[in-house]
Amino acid sequence: MAILEKNYEIDNRTGLNHEGPDANIPVRRLTATSIIGDRVENGEGEDLGKIDNLMVNLSNGRIEYAVIDFGSFLGIGGKLFAVPFAELHLDPGRELFILKRDKSYLKSVPGFDKSHWPDTNDHSYFNDVNTYWGTPSYPL
Template sequence: MNENDLMQDNLTGQNQEGGNANWPVRILTATSIIGDQVDNPQGDNLGKIKDIMLDIHKGNITYVVLEQSGILGINEKLFAVPFQALQLDQANQKFVLNASKEQFEQAPGFDKDHWPGTNSHEYYSGVGSYWGNFLGPNSGAAFT
């Protein structure tokens, strides 16, 4: 296997040495999921993954930033969503968020020019409380 094949594996999530060698997907690179579509279970497009925020002290993903596009890039809105709230739809190479379009649009959000402070515990506590309603008691998702 050459380096180009390995790079292709990381970008696509598909192993070049066999049809199901990477199934089920367990580990993906950040660059392979940034830009991925996020839908709800009803098939409504909620947006795409814009960025991934890491807790550098705990070594885990704190949340992902979902981008809901406006018309021609105007009125874009960003949402901080716990990574645990997303389920991978491997067959369709997208993520699913268990929230209606209305629930998603009512979530705490921010615009691209006014990101919340990365150390703002108050903002993330509110976001964690909102999404906790959709995650259920066994998800383990929390902003700290």
Template sequence: MNYEERDPYGIYRSSDKTVGQFTANSHQGPGPRLMGANTLIGNDVYNVAGEELGDIKEIMLDVTSGRISYAVLSFGGFLKLGERLFAVPWSALKLDTVNKRFTLNIDKSRLEDAPGFNKDQWPDMANANWAEGIHAYYGNKVHGDILMG
């Protein structure tokens, strides 16, 4: 599923406008530069090789700084059996507006070995040591509350 399909408020709406004899697709609304969190949950995530990695199950906000910290990605399993969750630093994801999905620069096998968790045992994502390890795994550095890619 993609963010345009989950857009009940017209954030990503576009309209066709005829100018002279040409029809141009004109964007209205704040997206995709500013996006609604509800429309991002359920979005597909692929790697740069075009392999499907999973989809976004949740978005974790740092309420103190007002920043998005992580996207919780589901990966693996069959029909939700054996599915694992992974906290991926938000800065590691890139929006692909052409394919209307997110990309994560990681091999599928590396994601399989990533630190993950199940829905009944969430890690303490506010723990600085945990955060440092997750950011390092995905190639990011944590400097105070500023993430460096």
């Protein structure tokens, strides 16, 4: 009998477990590398960019923010945004994330450029981000 090797690449790319007793259960966990680079759209199907990076709170292990690259072309120009990860909703069938905001909202959100990141250890910066997005702040 041949031993089959598990192909995690397919599972991570599609967000579905394709084999075993729990095949195709709802997606509960993904690797960071399968999230980074994923497209982001709003509910109307408008392109809002892609996930450039993830910000992990080392005290509690939570992914607090996705850094979304909006408006760049081939990595040039554009603006980065710290978006509370809870604002993103996975669409596993389309292999992308949905952010329930329109493009005009993103154009008005305070952001930063790739060469001038905010102080990511400054708790007040992330409190400001949470206030702007209307999401609760987590304790340090």
